[in-house]
Amino acid sequence: MNIGLEQYLTVSGLLFCFGLLGVVVRRNLLIMYMGLELMLNAANLALVAFSRFNDNLDGQLMVFFIITVAAAEVAVGLALIVALYRKRQSAHVEDLTTLKL
Amino acid sequence: MSLLTHILGWPLLAALVLAFVPRNFRFLTRLVALAATFTSAALAVVMFVKFDTDAATDFQFVQILPWVKSLGISYHVGVDGLNVGLVLMGALVSFAACCCAWEIKEREKEFYILLLVMTGGILGAFASLDVFFLYFFHELALVPAFIMIGVWGRGEEKDYATFKITLYLSLGALLALIGLLALYLQMPEDKRTFDLVAMTAHFRAQGMDGSAQQFIFPLLLFGFGILVSLWPFHTWAPLAYGAAPTATAMLHAGVLKKFGLYGLIRIALPMMPEGAAMWMNCLALLCLGNILYCGLVAMKQKDLNLLIGNSSVAHMGFVFLGIASLNVLGITGAVLVMIAHGLLAALSFALSGYLYQQTKTLEMEKLGGLLRQMPFFGAALVMAAMAGCGLPGFANFAGEALIFFGAWTEFRVVTVIAAWGALVIGAVYMLRAVRSVLHGPLPQEWHVAKDVTTPWRRLPFALLLGALLLFGFFPALLTRKIEPVVKQIVKDARAVLKPAITAGVKN
Amino acid sequence: MNVSLIEFEITVVLLGMGVLLLDLWTPAERKPGLGLAAALSLLLVLVATFLVPIPQGAAASGFGGGYLLDGLALFFKRFFLVAAILVLVMQTEFADRIASGISEFYALVLFALAGMMFAASANNFVMLFVAIELITVTFYVLTSFQRGRTASLEAGVKYLILGALSSGFLVFGIALIYGTSGTMSFPEIAAKIKASHDLAHGALFQLGVLLVLVALGFKIAAVPMQIWAPDVYQGAPAPVTAFLAVGSKAAGMVLLLRVLLTAVPDLASHSAKLLMTVAGITILYGSLCAIPQRNLKRLLGYSSIASAGFLLLGISALSLNGISAILYYLGGYLFTVLAAFLVICIVTRNTKDEDISVLAGLHQRSPLLAAGLTLAMVSLAGVPPLAGFFGKFLLLKAAVESASNPEFRSAYYTLVAVGIVGVIISLYYYFGVMKAIFWTKPTGDLSPIPLSLPARLALYVCIAGMLFLGLYPGPLLDFTDGVVKAVFN
Amino acid sequence: MDWINNFVGGLTAGQQFALFSLLKVVIVIFGAVLPIVAYAVLVERKVSAFIQDRVGPNRSAPFFVKYLPVVGPFLVRLGIFQPLADGLKFILKEDFTPSHVRKVYFWIAPAIAMVPAMLALAVIPFGSTLGNQKMVIADLNVGILYTFGIVSLGVYGLVLAGYASNSKFSFLGGIRSSAQMISYEIAMGMSVIPLFMLVGDLNLSKVIEYQAGTTLGFIPNWLVFKQPIAFVIFLVAAFAETNRLPFDLPEAETELVGGYHTEYSSMKFALFFLGEYTAMVAASAMMVVLFFGGWTLPFAGLDHPAATFIMGFAHIGIFVAKMLALMVVFIWVRWMLPRFRYDQLMDLGWRRFVPLALANIVLTAVVLWAQNAK
Amino acid sequence: MEDALFYIFAALTLLFAFLCVANPFSRNPVTSAMFLVLTMISLAGLFVLLQAFFLAAVQILVYAGAVMVLFLFVIMLLDVKEEERRRFNPFGIAIGGVSVIGLGFILFSTIRESKVGAGLKLTAVKGSDTAALGKALFTEYLLPFEVISVLLLVAMVGVILLSKKDLK
Incomplete structure (x- = not known):
């Protein structure tokens, strides 16, 4: 079978779902965050595949931006999680109880 | 600047001025407020006198200032026979209310500001000939009322009453707003305007789609109805009036409440005759609820204020009945009762407020024999009660009589029941109230109660009573102005009514 | 490449960097003054925006078509500038509650402002993405700025996780849209939809649009992406909450407008019912959940959800008047919400608490603050004569107008009914606040609250704004109408 | 040779590619890198001995060697059998796994430390051509990026080693090393950008082509002359990246005992060791390619791709010679300079080199722009 | 050859991604992080197959080389033992799992249905x-x-x- 766009998209879709699964199911902030990274990467894969098959570079540029933004976001996010951890000694969603849910 | 603009502008201007008066200048505060309302009232009298009765169907004292051109909103005021009396009544009651506001001792500045804003709003609402401004001014008057009840109100149920009146009246206002919007959108796109005159002319000429009328009319009917405490949406009224400070109760029960009725007559009837025809039977039945149910409830009341509140709701029933009759007599009577009841309700609440001031209670069982102690007050209360029962000589009588004549041709059974209710029930509770408050032995603790002595204090009561009597003896002062306008409305409405209904019309 | 197009944004970014630099040479006690300096500079920028001729007809675009300077963009740029100026003043009042890094606090606001201004001009998905991310990432930091408070950090983390989740949806949605249409640019997508009917009906394309909408819904706090709002509003420092409520929401809104009505207008009209449903649920959710709230900021958080619902109501009207109403509503909302937060910020300065009861006796402690908050509440409740009323009036009008389409008549009327119910419910809790101000028995401190000159000015501006927009809506309405006609017709 | 030609000729293009790639990998790794690494250790010991005025390894040898006439004792004194002995020792020692470690990571960390350095060699053109084969394992268009990517993975070995060992010293070593590597990666990456601005291509073969020829007749066109700042930064960063003195903070024995490999012994330790030296090889090779003209020499026509096998081998020889010279520099520096303090290291990286590298980029851009404007 | 490589990389990507977020054998965040690194690297492999060499390199350089190191850093700085002691809330997992599977199904069927890129071929760079x-x-x-x-x-x-x- 010839590998086409559809196969790449399927992989990307599954990857997206796995990422979402991590966010929804796991309660550890760090692992949730990894799930979020997976989602971004799923989008990256889809973009690159589309970009290649459409023969158009916009998608790849978008990936470039996404990667950069993700890096910045991770930096801020991890700093935030560490700051919270210092305060509460926990990186668990269930322990975020100061604010009413 | 039209006279009307002055009438509604002075209170608003005074409110603005008061905002900059330091709070310990209490005398100045009161003076400014009184001066402003007095100016309004005086100008209103001038306007009433100068009003050209022969041209009652034309709008007079008109002023138009474009406001939002793209939406067709403009500041447009003017009076014809329909609202000239209402404006006068509003201005008089405002002045009286302002006189009665001396009972407020704390945070006077805010109170007077709110009172003045409310006054301006009320007068604006009745004077506006632009649907948007009509609504706008009404809301402008409503909000201060809520705040005044909440802050300066009395009794244990104050908070509950505040929330209840706020929610009910906002709901009513919003329903009406949607109705008005829908009405606006019924105009063709290029001619859309909120101008009442233009809208009426348009719908008079073009007519409106029947199905549109069928759903816009109930919106307006129930929206305005809630504002007027139409049964069964009336429960807020006694509660709120019971809790409200005197001046607020006077203004709201007396004047602001009439806005809904005015809106029905001014907007709903002329623009949507078909819708009106559809819903009038329903309205006639509902108004029985007002008259009978609320009358009976009033009979059961132990608190004077609640009694007056309920009776005021009951009186609204007559007005609804007049409107429902959809003929010249009925509607003219309805407008007359609106004015008369405005004066009466203001008088009643002013009296009960004064009483509360003196005795700190309004429970009728605890009171008694006050006539000897307070002759002027007693006399005024008796007269108010008589007016409330619809005795001849008071404006109410004239209005109610017209309504019954008008309604008799349309809904005989209803009229009979209503008349019975008005005469019997009204008489029962009014006279009972008079008896238990004024007659009988005077309990020891009320020896301290003082009568209204100074002319200054007597002024509001005298003013309101005088107006009631004036219009009672010379109802033609009003009816001659009202009738031509109503005739036109009824003519248009009748023109489209179904033959089945027209058959019974004698007019 | 026309650099003069982005001169305002460049100025703002440079200003932010300038604040960061000046911080090095400013003694600690004078650092709060930097905020005022920045606010003044922004004022100059604001004035400058009025000296630029508004592009008529074909708007000026640049940078490969990704940046668009039209009336809509200009409107929102001014909007954001005003918001930022007021927020900066608010932050100066807030300065003593931030242990360190006050200059960074200002700088971050400026950067967020730059992000919003870019968002206002975004014309392709790449710009949309980077602008949104610039705003969001800045707000992660701003939200958790009070590191001493656990609530602030928790709010930051919640915003972070949910924000990143929405970013995930956003990029995946963008990927799908890009993949099916082959372009990132809004107008080109619209052109392709017009050219080929299949595109707009492709399931993949629709899924992409849906995902993007979900992500934008997060920014404006619409159901079902609203869960972050109450917590974050409560936990974040008051000025940040204000900026979040006004700036971030408006940025989401302008992007939503651009995506929905520039890129996929046909799809928008197909999904009117969906939009209506979301709007209705959002209104109800926000209003109902606000009732039991005792924390002021949380209360405003829920109220902002309800406002998002009203904005969506305007979008779902799918008419020019609806969009114009949204712009107008936002204009009023700007002054209203900022006034409310300004007062809350100052009142809660000395108390750790943000419970509604701290307002007790406010009318004695500071009549101006009491008046400001009261007016804000009245305006939020949509009562004349304040700005909020006219905004809601226009929104409801637009919805009723759209009901003339017989296909959707009942849907629109249901939505309007829901809107009315929302307004009624909201009256209840807004009056709860007013009740606390005026007739709750004060228990604690009754000393007058000092008010600095800038704060006083800011409050006057807000009140004036509310009153002006409520009493004299003509100029702004004409402006928004013109803008909307030029952009979306 | 015929059967080889027949065999190769019989293969498809893809198969040929695979075969030659495999051959290159095997030859480069086992024929070049491992011996170089092994003998680099010896050189290290010899150089250190020289610098410290000692003799260095001069005993170990199979028993028969010293009986060889003349050559035997010389070879023994040279110590060329020492690496074999070392290797043997590593293999034969007890492979001890402490009980408190996290086993899986403890086992894979050394491998992770070793592999990236090896992989980094894949894109380095170590000669021009041999026959019709280009002397590079993978001639990637994004060669330099690939290298940086792979090198950046090396940090995992150290971090995981530190984490897995479950002891303070290892952990600190691991954390330090990763911080150090990430920091210097930035300076390193930025330092080479000007080179590629000049060359206009990321392919390393193109970089070498660019450096062919001379200026003014005698100065080679090497980029080290055109971009001295870049070279200095790159060189220093390379020291930091390979964790060698003066930047061997991760394993600073006076502070951290042995850093991340405190708990390691035997073959696992040897892998770390090999990794370090392989990284050194890779860094030297990279520098040769980037700054010293790769396999070219600006005279005797050696700067054109080889036409004959002899020339091909000569090119490889030139490359290896340059690389070895640089490795000696590495070793020499190690014994000449004291260790930096950790804060000094970070300060140098972030506050000196990063701005310097940025300035260099801007400067180069301005110069290029001025030239193009003409 | 390329097909085979695609299947290998795709399978690895998905396997590692799954192990990253839902590893049945270990709940150690470090393990998750390492699997995420492996996911990134396999993804880079897919990028290479798509001839996006630059992005493949950037993916490894930024994600694997910097972002994930940061993750590891933070995990190591924080106490991770806590996580291993936590009990899962099966109800939450079930809800989450079902909703994600639902979304996956929607995605999958949409991709299937829309026959996207049927006529498109990978063009040589x-x-x-x-x-x-x-x-x-x-x-x-x-x-x-x-x-x-x-x-x-x-x-x-x-x-x-x-x-x-x-x-x-």
Whole structure:
């Protein structure tokens, strides 16, 4: 079978779902965050595949931006999680109880 | 600047001025407020006198200032026979209310500001000939009322009453707003305007789609109805009036409440005759609820204020009945009762407020024999009660009589029941109230109660009573102005009514 | 490449960097003054925006078509500038509650402002993405700025996780849209939809649009992406909450407008019912959940959800008047919400608490603050004569107008009914606040609250704004109408 | 040779590619890198001995060697059998796994430390051509990026080693090393950008082509002359990246005992060791390619791709010679300079080199722009 | 050959991704992080198959080389033993799992249904891909590029503020 766009998209879709699964199911902030990274990467894969098959570079540029933004976001996010951890000694969603849910 | 603009502008201007008066200048505060309302009232009298009765169907004292051109909103005021009396009544009651506001001792500045804003709003609402401004001014008057009840109100149920009146009246206002919007959108796109005159002319000429009328009319009917405490949406009224400070109760029960009725007559009837025809039977039945149910409830009341509140709701029933009759007599009577009841309700609440001031209670069982102690007050209360029962000589009588004549041709059974209710029930509770408050032995603790002595204090009561009597003896002062306008409305409405209904019309 | 197009944004970014630099040479006690300096500079920028001729007809675009300077963009740029100026003043009042890094606090606001201004001009998905991310990432930091408070950090983390989740949806949605249409640019997508009917009906394309909408819904706090709002509003420092409520929401809104009505207008009209449903649920959710709230900021958080619902109501009207109403509503909302937060910020300065009861006796402690908050509440409740009323009036009008389409008549009327119910419910809790101000028995401190000159000015501006927009809506309405006609017709 | 030609000729293009790639990998790794690494250790010991005025390894040898006439004792004194002995020792020692470690990571960390350095060699053109084969394992268009990517993975070995060992010293070593590597990666990456601005291509073969020829007749066109700042930064960063003195903070024995490999012994330790030296090889090779003209020499026509096998081998020889010279520099520096303090290291990286590298980029851009404007 | 490589890389990507978020054998965040690194690397492999060499390199350089190291750092700084002791809430997992499977199904069927890219073929890259990317980046996409730089500045300021020690 010839590998086409559809196969790449399927992989990307599954990857997206796995990422979402991590966010929804796991309660550890760090692992949730990894799930979020997976989602971004799923989008990256889809973009690159589309970009290649459409023969158009916009998608790849978008990936470039996404990667950069993700890096910045991770930096801020991890700093935030560490700051919270210092305060509460926990990186668990269930322990975020100061604010009413 | 039209006279009307002055009438509604002075209170608003005074409110603005008061905002900059330091709070310990209490005398100045009161003076400014009184001066402003007095100016309004005086100008209103001038306007009433100068009003050209022969041209009652034309709008007079008109002023138009474009406001939002793209939406067709403009500041447009003017009076014809329909609202000239209402404006006068509003201005008089405002002045009286302002006189009665001396009972407020704390945070006077805010109170007077709110009172003045409310006054301006009320007068604006009745004077506006632009649907948007009509609504706008009404809301402008409503909000201060809520705040005044909440802050300066009395009794244990104050908070509950505040929330209840706020929610009910906002709901009513919003329903009406949607109705008005829908009405606006019924105009063709290029001619859309909120101008009442233009809208009426348009719908008079073009007519409106029947199905549109069928759903816009109930919106307006129930929206305005809630504002007027139409049964069964009336429960807020006694509660709120019971809790409200005197001046607020006077203004709201007396004047602001009439806005809904005015809106029905001014907007709903002329623009949507078909819708009106559809819903009038329903309205006639509902108004029985007002008259009978609320009358009976009033009979059961132990608190004077609640009694007056309920009776005021009951009186609204007559007005609804007049409107429902959809003929010249009925509607003219309805407008007359609106004015008369405005004066009466203001008088009643002013009296009960004064009483509360003196005795700190309004429970009728605890009171008694006050006539000897307070002759002027007693006399005024008796007269108010008589007016409330619809005795001849008071404006109410004239209005109610017209309504019954008008309604008799349309809904005989209803009229009979209503008349019975008005005469019997009204008489029962009014006279009972008079008896238990004024007659009988005077309990020891009320020896301290003082009568209204100074002319200054007597002024509001005298003013309101005088107006009631004036219009009672010379109802033609009003009816001659009202009738031509109503005739036109009824003519248009009748023109489209179904033959089945027209058959019974004698007019 | 026309650099003069982005001169305002460049100025703002440079200003932010300038604040960061000046911080090095400013003694600690004078650092709060930097905020005022920045606010003044922004004022100059604001004035400058009025000296630029508004592009008529074909708007000026640049940078490969990704940046668009039209009336809509200009409107929102001014909007954001005003918001930022007021927020900066608010932050100066807030300065003593931030242990360190006050200059960074200002700088971050400026950067967020730059992000919003870019968002206002975004014309392709790449710009949309980077602008949104610039705003969001800045707000992660701003939200958790009070590191001493656990609530602030928790709010930051919640915003972070949910924000990143929405970013995930956003990029995946963008990927799908890009993949099916082959372009990132809004107008080109619209052109392709017009050219080929299949595109707009492709399931993949629709899924992409849906995902993007979900992500934008997060920014404006619409159901079902609203869960972050109450917590974050409560936990974040008051000025940040204000900026979040006004700036971030408006940025989401302008992007939503651009995506929905520039890129996929046909799809928008197909999904009117969906939009209506979301709007209705959002209104109800926000209003109902606000009732039991005792924390002021949380209360405003829920109220902002309800406002998002009203904005969506305007979008779902799918008419020019609806969009114009949204712009107008936002204009009023700007002054209203900022006034409310300004007062809350100052009142809660000395108390750790943000419970509604701290307002007790406010009318004695500071009549101006009491008046400001009261007016804000009245305006939020949509009562004349304040700005909020006219905004809601226009929104409801637009919805009723759209009901003339017989296909959707009942849907629109249901939505309007829901809107009315929302307004009624909201009256209840807004009056709860007013009740606390005026007739709750004060228990604690009754000393007058000092008010600095800038704060006083800011409050006057807000009140004036509310009153002006409520009493004299003509100029702004004409402006928004013109803008909307030029952009979306 | 015929059967080889027949065999190769019989293969498809893809198969040929695979075969030659495999051959290159095997030859480069086992024929070049491992011996170089092994003998680099010896050189290290010899150089250190020289610098410290000692003799260095001069005993170990199979028993028969010293009986060889003349050559035997010389070879023994040279110590060329020492690496074999070392290797043997590593293999034969007890492979001890402490009980408190996290086993899986403890086992894979050394491998992770070793592999990236090896992989980094894949894109380095170590000669021009041999026959019709280009002397590079993978001639990637994004060669330099690939290298940086792979090198950046090396940090995992150290971090995981530190984490897995479950002891303070290892952990600190691991954390330090990763911080150090990430920091210097930035300076390193930025330092080479000007080179590629000049060359206009990321392919390393193109970089070498660019450096062919001379200026003014005698100065080679090497980029080290055109971009001295870049070279200095790159060189220093390379020291930091390979964790060698003066930047061997991760394993600073006076502070951290042995850093991340405190708990390691035997073959696992040897892998770390090999990794370090392989990284050194890779860094030297990279520098040769980037700054010293790769396999070219600006005279005797050696700067054109080889036409004959002899020339091909000569090119490889030139490359290896340059690389070895640089490795000696590495070793020499190690014994000449004291260790930096950790804060000094970070300060140098972030506050000196990063701005310097940025300035260099801007400067180069301005110069290029001025030239193009003409 | 390429097909085989695709299947290998795709399978690895998905396997590692799954193990990252839902590893049945270990709940150690370090393990998750390492699997995420492996996912990134396999993804880079897929990028290479798509002839996006530049992005493949950037993916490894940024994600695997920097972002994930940061993750590891943080995990190591925080106490991870806590996580292993936590009990899962089966109800939450069931709800989450079902909803995600639902979404996956929607995605999958949409992709299937829409027959996207049926007529499209992977075209060979002409010339240097990186140069074209660079050109687009600095002309057409210059503005987003600059905005991103502001974003990075913000992130830098933010991280420093959030992790400064001097606050109580």
